[in-house]
Amino acid sequence: MLKSLDDLEFIFPWRSYQAELLKHFNSHIADNHFHVIAPPGSGKTILGLEIVRKLEKKTLVLAPTLTIRNQWEDRLQNFFTENCDFEAYSFDIKAPSDITFSTYQSLHAFYKTFEDKNDYYQFFKSHNIETLVLDEAHHLKNAWWNCLMDLKRNSEFYIVALTATPPYDSSRAEVSKYFTLCGEVDDEIAVPDLVREGDLSPHQDFVYFSKPEDLEINFIVDYRRDIADFKDKLLKDEVFINFLIEHRFYKNPNWHLDELYSNTEYFSAILIFLYACGFEIDHQKLEVLGFEKQELIQFPKLDLHWLGILFQNILVLDREQLIEQEKYISTLEKQLRRLHVFERNSVDFIGEQLLYKSLSNSPSKLKSIVSIVKAERESLKRDLRCVILTDYIRKEFLNIKTEEIEDIDKIGVLPIFQYVRYYCNRPEELAVLSGSIVIIHQSILRHFETIASLDDFSFSSLQIDESFLLVTSKGKPKNSIVSILTQLFEAGYIRVLVGTKSLLGEGWDAPSINSLILASFIGSFVSSNQMRGRAIRKDANAPNKTGNIWHLACVDPTDLDGGREVDTLKRRFEAFVGVTNSTIPFISNGFERLNIPDEIPVEQIDTLNESTLNVATKRILTTEKWNNAIGKGTKLTKEVKVLHQGKRPYKRQQQIYYFDVLRFFIVELLFTMMLFYVEFVAQSFHLILQRGVFYFIYALLAAFIGVFGYKLWKAAKLYIRHGYLYKKIGKMGLAILDTLDELGYITSGRASINVNSYVLGKGDVVCNLVGANALENSLFAKALTELLEPIESPRYLIVKTNFFRKRLDVENFYPVPELFGDKKENALVFQKHWKHYLGQSKLVFTRSVEGRKLLLKARLFHVYNAFKEVTKEVMVWK
Structure with missing residues (x-):
């Protein structure tokens, strides 16, 4: 000590x-x-x-x-x-x-x-x-x-x-x-704790969407059409189909099991492509992998993800093994290079890098920034303190002529400066602060001089607008230029400041910021969250401050979900906890809290943006929502959300595929039985008179099974495979919780902790612990997520099976969570609690020969969901 x-x-x-x-x-x-x-x-x-x-x-x-x-x-x-x-x-x-x-x-x-x-x-x-x-x-x-x-x-x-x-x-x-x-x-x-204590300001995130320029749209549409044409031709290409049929994985899978175990995605991609061609998959190929004759694999649609996996292996990962076909593979490579799909040893049919680079750098975002600045200025007047952060300076646009501003084709510090200077009123409130270029309006020179000596700096007028001055320091002045402009910004002499995220991101402090526009598309949500932190700090000089954080996204017109830019935002929002935009507000992380539609058609962007600006300018509502939402909880709780799959409305999907199939069947049965009985009795009354009541009952049962037997069989099979999902996931949660307790991870006391599982309106199932601390919540959420996600490479599998399930071909495979799968004795503890809540099962070690075969079978069962987001860990204030 x-x-x-x-x-x-x-x-x-x-x-x-x-x-x-x-x-x-x-x-x-x-x-x-x-x-x-x-x-x-x-x-x-x-x-x-x-x-x-x-x-x-x-x-x-x-x-x-x-x-x-x-x-x-x-x-x-x-x-x-x-x-x-x-x-x-x-x-x-x-x-x-x-x-x-x-x-x-x-x-x-x-x-x-x-x-x-x-x-x-x-x-x-x-x-x-x-x-x-x-x-x-x-x-x-x-x-x-x-x-x-x-x-x-x-x-x-x-x-x-x-x-x-x-x-x-x-x-x-x-x-x-x-x-x-x-x-x-x-x-x-948690952020809500700090807002409640007055250490952070109420704030809200907003997304402003933009449409690509015509040139960009044409480029995207042409690219997508070329890829679609290539795929359509490939599906009819007998040479390529034969190339896959002769591939060692398909031709002799039992000779290459080790390779198959280590690269199941490749084997899956081969099967999915052949299936999409209408080729009948030889079931003997699957029997060697553990599938019985009657078992069916639900093959997913051949989308660009699977096509990418197939060609990534053929052109790169598996190429040395295909040396005899090198001449043919070279022709495939040339085709993909012409389509800009294969570059730097990477296959990308979706165009994530090519199209994302084009959209993330779209000049349409410059117009978005102008719209936001105008709306914020109109709302806040002299109280506006707006910072716009981006990645690059783009010095080539420093002295661009006024008539050429519309021709700017990149986003950056100087393009933003030029647009805001030209299209927004009151240019004297505008300044630029970056590592190599600093620009101020000459009208604030007198205020500049009260902070630092003008002799320490040189000032030169911009060619395009002499009212703006380029500032450079002489030697090392006492006050750095960053410090001086920060003070001018805090005092309100500068109200719109454009800079680079590297200079004004982490570490820079200006509590007066009440509007932050993130025009940055490089970097992780670590840096995004750090930049957001600048706008949500409490300002002692403005106790009622609220912060608006603006995110920009250029929509891909060929993708109803919005494209890669929107996907990137969705990932980043997992790190941002904030208040929802719903009528009854609550505090959560995730993109969903903004209430933005799942599909973003280009023709609806203007309406969506107009609505967003309208909400953003009503800042008092942001404060009210935070106050209301904070009162509804005491701490952030981590939940696992099992996402509703498919495009069908939830109610319809629930009836057909989900987990109330038996109730649906019974309702249908009651209606049809009434009609069936009336009709059958009317037609068969003579049987009672001729052969007696028992013969009539036998005939009735036979007719009943004939009419309803298949439906009952199908309903029972679906129920056995899925059960009531939210109840089943609740039981999984209890098995995990009791395992955590037995292995010593629960310190809050098992008796005080419960598992809560329920269905949300859209069909998502939510599961969380009640009464647990942050660490226990985190361990529980991680284990449940691993249990429900598509199987990758766990050390142990839980196989839920019995005689009846075998006859119905409905074995279910679940990976033992990593936390319990490190040692056999821990896995056995998990299996013990699994049996208690979910019935008979067997534990399989996947590193054995039989275990690896079963693991591959389990992966192929899950192949349908390989690229779907099945679960999501959500933070909710409760």
């Missing part, structure tokens, strides 16, 4: 959400990890220092930048000491003290100085450093991660990880590495 840390004591009262988080400290740190998600403004640094104080161990605090590193020492002195007199700290990683503040870059550089890494591990042991604090942990890059993970593997540490946004949208490998280092999320300070 360190005596120096005894002198530290937080000298202010804790906010309620901070106190709640610290209350569970002992249970969270039990696994030597404390991983906290907290938005900007929630006091992450203060919490980190309190955790360090509680652990009472020598500590290394790592931050992504020197500025943030210095903030740690500043908060320590000003919030944990009376006289800023704590001395047992260091900024030098080579000379550590009781608390050492450094950066990830410094640790990595230090790591590289050791030829023998054992000396590196020994250094930390000899200095008794036992706690690592990882600030803004989402910044961890590969090199930084390696030196930390290497250290963690070879020494015992308490790991305290603090972040505003985990990198959920990174690759699965990156996300896995992140959680391996930081541990599972222990607790989260």
